[in-house]
Amino acid sequence: MKADIPVRQRYIAILCVVALVILVAGVLLRPTKIPVPVRSESEIYRLQLLAEQRDLQNTRLFFEGKARDLVAKSQAARATPDKFPFRSPATGEYMLLVSAQESGQPVWAVTAAAGVVKTRCEDRELEEVGTTISIPASLSNAVAFNLDGDVAGLVVACGDKRIVTTPDGLRQASRKTIRDLLVECCGLKFAVARDAAEIIEVGEDSRLKKAGVRPGDRVIALNGQPIRADSDLEPLLGGGEIQLSIDRPRKVRPRTLKVPAIEAPK
Amino acid sequence: MNELASLGFILLFALFAGHVGKLLRIPEVTGYIGAGIVVGPYVFGWISHDNLETLAVFSEVALGLILFSIGSVFEFGRMRATGGTIAVITLIESGLAATLVTGGMLIAGQSWAVALLLGAIAIETAAASTLMVMRECNSQGPLTETLTGVIGINNVLCLLAFSLVAAGLQLTGGLVDPSDWYALYSAIYPLVWQIAGSLALGFLVGVLLALWSKHVVEKGETLILLTGCVLLCVGVSHVLGLSPLIASLGVGATMVNLSAESRRLFQALGQTDPPLYAIFFVIAGADLNIKLLTTIGVLGAIYVAGRLGGKLAGPWLATRKTNLPQAVRKSLGLAMLSQAGLAIGLTITIGHRFPEIAPVVNTIVLASVVIFELIGPLSAKMALARSGEIRAQPPLTDHSF
Numbered sequence: 001m002k003a004d005i006p007v008r009q010r011y012i013a014i015l016c017v018v019a020l021v022i023l024v025a026g027v028l029l030r031p032t033k034i035p036v037p038v039r040s041e042s043e044i045y046r047l048q049l050l051a052e053q054r055d056l057q058n059t060r061l062f063f064e065g066k067a068r069d070l071v072a073k074s075q076a077a078r079a080t081p082d083k084f085p086f087r088s089p090a091t092g093e094y095m096l097l098v099s100a101q102e103s104g105q106p107v108w109a110v111t112a113a114a115g116v117v118k119t120r121c122e123d124r125e126l127e128e129v130g131t132t133i134s135i136p137a138s139l140s141n142a143v144a145f146n147l148d149g150d151v152a153g154l155v156v157a158c159g160d161k162r163i164v165t166t167p168d169g170l171r172q173a174s175r176k177t178i179r180d181l182l183v184e185c186c187g188l189k190f191a192v193a194r195d196a197a198e199i200i201e202v203g204e205d206s207r208l209k210k211a212g213v214r215p216g217d218r219v220i221a222l223n224g225q226p227i228r229a230d231s232d233l234e235p236l237l238g239g240g241e242i243q244l245s246i247d248r249p250r251k252v253r254p255r256t257l258k259v260p261a262i263e264a265p266k
Numbered sequence: 267m268n269e270l271a272s273l274g275f276i277l278l279f280a281l282f283a284g285h286v287g288k289l290l291r292i293p294e295v296t297g298y299i300g301a302g303i304v305v306g307p308y309v310f311g312w313i314s315h316d317n318l319e320t321l322a323v324f325s326e327v328a329l330g331l332i333l334f335s336i337g338s339v340f341e342f343g344r345m346r347a348t349g350g351t352i353a354v355i356t357l358i359e360s361g362l363a364a365t366l367v368t369g370g371m372l373i374a375g376q377s378w379a380v381a382l383l384l385g386a387i388a389i390e391t392a393a394a395s396t397l398m399v400m401r402e403c404n405s406q407g408p409l410t411e412t413l414t415g416v417i418g419i420n421n422v423l424c425l426l427a428f429s430l431v432a433a434g435l436q437l438t439g440g441l442v443d444p445s446d447w448y449a450l451y452s453a454i455y456p457l458v459w460q461i462a463g464s465l466a467l468g469f470l471v472g473v474l475l476a477l478w479s480k481h482v483v484e485k486g487e488t489l490i491l492l493t494g495c496v497l498l499c500v501g502v503s504h505v506l507g508l509s510p511l512i513a514s515l516g517v518g519a520t521m522v523n524l525s526a527e528s529r530r531l532f533q534a535l536g537q538t539d540p541p542l543y544a545i546f547f548v549i550a551g552a553d554l555n556i557k558l559l560t561t562i563g564v565l566g567a568i569y570v571a572g573r574l575g576g577k578l579a580g581p582w583l584a585t586r587k588t589n590l591p592q593a594v595r596k597s598l599g600l601a602m603l604s605q606a607g608l609a610i611g612l613t614i615t616i617g618h619r620f621p622e623i624a625p626v627v628n629t630i631v632l633a634s635v636v637i638f639e640l641i642g643p644l645s646a647k648m649a650l651a652r653s654g655e656i657r658a659q660p661p662l663t664d665h666s667f
Contacts, residue, residue: 012473012524015469016469016470016473018466019465019466019467019469019470020466020470022462022463022466023463023466023467023470023506026459026462026463026466026506027506029455030455030459030507031448031451031452031455046622047621047622050621050622051621054625
């Protein structure tokens, strides 16, 4: 039995005192100042570089992880960008441009938002979110996310470059313009310049053609109103009678063409 | 998932994994660790990093209790009989593992700092998983006795070697100006404080436990006393910057030598701690980043091979002249392959004290821990089976009503 073993109480008491002394001395003698290690300037520079490399590596891994998450999330939910909440990016805010490859691997780039401005892309006017990078072709159909996972914009082609536009701006831009509608109704293609609409093409069966409008004509007035913008040609979309003042090449004076009204179906 | 739900989930999943482990005839510990890897943030992510951080307190308590149990091996009577053999075995197996890893790293062109630190870490054998396999197998015999003793000393030796290497590197590596006495003192202080302070704290808490246990009769009260003392020991260790492992080991060693109640206490502990251990191993598994295996590279392979060589050959060499049975001599090394807790803890220290070499050392250690934690319990069970020390579990007699 252990209880029968004589336990030398005195020795235990002495050992307890020794243990206490060790602990108290250890706490009291603990070095309080952190000694500055001896390092040469080149060593300090090398360590700084190492720390910076590590920071960069961590940042890259952070964004890569975010991009993977976003691609996985949208693929798992079969979600298109309009299913994500949209938040207009503040100036200086990070945006992650993410596009998924066929393999499911993300292609990504990081940029900061530099304000929203109106910009013209061919015949469309878009809301452009400024970026601090030139967007590569591999991100042609990318979605711009902020770091909370909200959609901040969409990458679209604008001439030979790519820009980030807001989903709202893209929706507005995708609405049919007067130009599109005139092509649909009358096969009419034109260019507005110098207070006139120069006719490029006109549909064979259109009432304009029947009234005598030809490619190369310059429409200088419509119902007596001058032509300064596409919207001035809007009456052509209606069905009423229209008077066009036409300036034709090699003709000295402008002539007036009467476009008859469309007959209402009986 | 919130912390309580994740805790419940961990326990139930651990139980399920334990059943699967039994079906596959692998140790429950491997099942728990495997389950942890699956539910952890690196595979399915059902348990997040935040959950793990909050639940870390359970790991601390469980590790404290495990080391406390191991401390019971250091009974004077037993140590007088087998202490010499155990010390020799530990020194040789640790020394060989450290030498092989250090040598391999130097041949591979690594600096002395990287090679020595990895050599020191290679010494460690995970106490928790090895002890749990012995418990699960209800093993008894010379291998179990020797193994428990070796693991106890091994962890102290690993910490001592690491502290020595770290202080030596700071002194010789130009990180400390030898003429600056204060800087010199700051480098040596942790070496002495971690060992002497931890043992002193363990002794004091052990005396408190031994004296109080004489007046505690009920099983419930016994458990309160025991858990309270281990928590106090682990908590104070953290406050004072000591090693909770060595301090808990000290509590167990003091208790077993001073109290006649020690057997009752260790029995009470054995009947109530399984949920805590299940949580501990699932959390340990969830913390293992399985993806690191792809980064192990040539240096990692050298580390694994060096440590395997040392751990397998060391005990065999050390026990050649002893009267241990042949089966034990052949199996001891096989039972000592696990590596986890202390090694992971030391990587954090390296991050603070040697930031410039930390990425290399930590990647190698953390990747190889994944390997050793998966094969360690399996090989330990195999060793116990080979030496014929596995016993059937006794029937439960502790009925509640």
